[in-house]
Amino acid sequence: MGYQIIRALLYFFFGLYGLHVEGRENIPDKGAVIAAANHKSYFDPPLVGMALEKRRISFMAKSELFRNPLFGRLIRYLGAFPVKRNSADMTAIRRSLAELKKGQVLCIFPEGGFVHGKALGRFHPGMAFLAILTGTPILPVAIIGAEPLPVKKGPLAVVIGKPIPVRKARPDDRNTAALDELVKQRIQAMIEAYEKKKGQGSF
Incomplete structure (x- = not known):
């Protein structure tokens, strides 16, 4: 019940910014997916949660966010678990593997932190490592317009691409780098395609 109340409040909040979601038909109905x-901002995790409304998600969040007991308890309830950045956090890796083994959706922000501007930042290898190790498909998600929230109103959009199949293998520098680049290019292309449609007034 509490989860549904929070979801309703988020729908109302993001509705003030004219949230537009594309590609929900690309979300697998079941099974593990990354x-x-x-x-772009602290609003990204709830935005992804809203966009993937037919699936409940788990997501990594930097460990610093859990220092406040009240806020930490809230985001844990919403599916977050801590990860220590700039280190091989084995606890977070084991939790991620457990979520995927259960057939859940695991949300990862491969840039690792906020990256402002239109260009995407460098992808850290954790996403690709987990996907290749487990053979889990990757669902590319493009968040557009979240950077100025809550100061400036929209347009705010989340675009969900088609899942990228991943063959299970032993992760190494070559295959993780190649997968990172493929996902990065896919998300960048989705952002550019949306911006082009928006400029042409196709909505």
Whole structure:
């Protein structure tokens, strides 16, 4: 019940910014999937949660966010678990593998932190490592317009691409780098395509 109330409040909040979601038909109905999204603001995790409304998601969040007991408890309830950045956090890796083994959606922001501007930042290898190790498909997610929230109104959009199949293998520098680049290019192309449609007044 509490989760549904929070979801309703988020729908109302993002509705003030004219949230537009595309590509929900690309979300697998069941089975493990890694949702990989670009990262613009603290609003990105709930935005992904709204966009993937037919699936409940788990997501990594930097460990610093859990220092406040009240806020930490809230985001844990919403599916977050801590990860220590700039280190091989084995606890977070084991939790990620457990979520995928259960057939859940795991959301990862491969840039690792906020990256402002139109270009995407460097992708860290964790997303690709987990996907290749487990053979889990990656769902590319493009977040557009979240950077100025809550100061400036929209347009605010989340675009969900088609899942990228991943063959299970032993992760190494070559295959993780190649997968990172493929996902990065896919998200960048989705952002550019949306911006082009928006400029042409196709909505």
